[in-house]
Amino acid sequence: MKRVRKSFAKTRQIVEPPHLIAMQRHSYERFLQRDTDPDARENFGLQAIFKNIFPLTDFNGLCSLEFVRYAFGQAKYTVEECIERGMTYDVPVKITVRLITFDVDEETGVQSVRDIKEQEVFLGSLPLMTKDGVFVVNGTERVIVNQLQRSPGLFYTHDNGKSHASGKRLYSARIIPVRGSWLDFEFDIKDILYVRIDRRRKLPVTVLLKALGYTEEELLREFYRADTVDVVKGKFFLRFNPDTFVGIRLPEDLINPEDGKVLGKKGRKVSKALAKRIVQAGIEKVQVQSEDVLERVLVADIVSPKTGELVARGNERLSEEVLAAVEEAGITSFDLLFINAVTVSDSFSKTLDKDLIRLGEKEREEIKQQLQNDGLAGIELDEALAEEIRKRICSRAQIEIYRRLRPSSPPTPEVAQAFFDKLFFDPYTYDLSEVGRYKINAKLGLDTSIDHRTLTKEDIVQGVKHLVRIKDALKDGDDIDHLGNRRVRTVGELVENQYRMGLVRMERAIKERMTLQEIETLMPHDLVNPKPVTSAIKEFFGTSQLSQFMDQTNPLSEVTHKRRLTWL
Structure with a gap:
């Protein structure tokens, strides 16, 4: 007999009660994109990781391993069988990769394709989330707890006068990415503005701005x-x-x-x-x-x-x-x-004066003489001279940054430039995320595309300008503890980070094998070893503080556990 449910409420129910664990399930489904056609997947989750890591090229440039698509197999056991047998409820992951080998003309250095081999390769297994929002790992039900963390983006703060005996406020700013180097800008008691990269030794902020290609005159006109x-x-x-x-x-x-x-x-x-x-x-x-x-x-x-x-x-x-x-x-x-010392201070001018990255008069004359010997004169000479000075100052600033971050390694201009570009402008090593990009755009009034997830020159310059304005106006900074400056990392993002770490380890092994083995006889399965990826996932689900045994005291405790937030 069907049970009749009566409502004695005075108002009619309009909105259905929400699914209390929908956020967890949706997050993991979006990470896997399991039910989406392989060629129609959006650049998110697993698809984004593979697209970001591949293609992989050997050190000699003779072969390349490209990602084509990924697919899932079928789960070997049901959820109930996994619990009974002490197994993990998971599905195998297979990726289709394309190995391209090249011939290089010794005289011209031109590459030509020698051979293309495409193959489906096993890449370990991924645990599946059950319809109840839990994972079955080694026969036990586990919950991945949502992590509350500081949101990526640009934040301004001050010490409220506690750092110095005079009680003067010292202002600072920080650019936080999801992945990559942190940038800290801070004023000292003498109003000199410094920058720290990854919390290393500080250097005048103008060194960083010169490394971006700005001259002293351009910076002064930008800030004043x-x-x-x-x-x-x-x-x-x-x-x-x-x-x-x-x-x-x-x-x-x-x-x-x-x-x-x-x-x-x-x-x-x-x-x-x-x-x-x-x-x-x-x-x-x-x-x-x-x-x-x-x-x-x-x-x-x-x-x-x-x-x-x-x-x-x-x-x-x-x-x-x-x-x-x-x-x-x-x-x-x-x-x-x-500069009126009231609404506009001389702090940036003093910082530029502290910066020693500049060319002497003798060196300028040598450059000018060399350009004149090349037949340049008049306006052409002035433009060429300004451009050459800009390049040299930019190169020296990049070398100075390289020395601060890698003191034991002697730099060349080319190495320093590649290192600097990789710090903030390479999607492989730096990621603001869509949240970080949105917050920076909103804070600085920029219209950079939300898909542009690395820093731009404008982000850094406008961010420093905004810090100087806040300091001159003695404004309050952002409240770091405000929940508007926090974000929740759900299960999909947490597993994505672990999977990326495993793929990065696997990437190193693939490049070494490409160099050591005979290229002619190589097949894709000879290069891909899923062990680093598998071990990273097992470690996360088995030993991470965020992977916890589900509280099974009663149904309510189950739901609260799945919806819990942690600072871990």
Whole structure:
């Protein structure tokens, strides 16, 4: 007889009760994509791992092992039989790989395909999740507990004045990927901004930015607003900007060009109201005294148009001697940084001054002479000189980073560049994940594609700029303990990480076998040994803290165990 269920609720039920373990099941199903056609699988879970690891090429470039597809076999026993026999409820994984061997022309170095062999290879077994959301491992029911961890992305914090006796806030930022090197940016008590890669020895952040290909002038223009000073017959005219002029005394009467009336008398300080009237009058340049430009910081190198000699360096303070040399050289205009020490500090300028990665005057002259010998002159010479200086500074910055991270290994420019690119810009070694990319885009207002899961130059530069702005404005940082800055790693992602580790170990073994064995007689199954993958999965399900015996006290304790979060 069918049991009748009556409801005495006053309102009708509209939404069905949720499936309480659906998240676990969906996560693992998406990781396996078992019921999806092999050629229609999305780039996620197992498919993403294989696509990321393969193709594998030997050290000589004579053969390559490519991934084609993967498939699952059938489970040998049912769940009940596995529990009775003390077995693991799993399915065999088979991957189809293609081994391509090449011939290389000794004279031209051109590769040509010699042979292609495609074969299905056994790659161990993967435990299956039952309909109840558990795994049967060696006859016992196990639950993989969800892990709560810090979310990938970009985060800003400060020490709340606890690090130094003065009580001054020291600001910092951190870029956290799912896989790859951490980037830490931090201010010291002297307002110098440093960077740490993987928590190693710190170095000025400008070294990292130069390694990305930026010059000192580009960095100063990126981090500061520039004010242009025009020199006319020994007088200095500053292109008008209200922020710059407030507080400056007028050296001459300021006349409105429209009606000839005096806007401001000689010696009067420019107030916000006067600055507004100057803007309304359409005045673009205003005369200033030499005292108003002295001790301000130059944006770019100043070169004498007559002799080609360097008069002053960029990021150098404008002294009376330099100002006299500028007038004597006949220079008609130069740019100064806008720093008011209130809303805009000189911290980045001081950091750039601390950085010693730069070319000396003698080396610049040698480069210039070499380019002139190559027949370059005029604008072409200037452009080629700037580009060569940029390349050399970039190379030296990359070598400096390499030395900090690999102190025992002597670097060459090529090795240092390859190492640097691999740190943050190689999808094989660095992964922000979609969550990390979304958070960085949201924090910095970027529109980088969500599928771009490595760092970009813009991420790093805008991230540092945002840190400087937060520090100058004395804003509060992010709350690390807020759950908005945490994320849950479900069973699919946890198993994916273990599987990737096993494949990376297997990758090394495959490359060694490619080199040692005869290429002509090689078959794909000779190269692929599933043991590293199998052992990684067995270790995770058997001994990991996240793999726990299911609480079977009662049905409610089972459900709570499967939905539990852990900080382990």
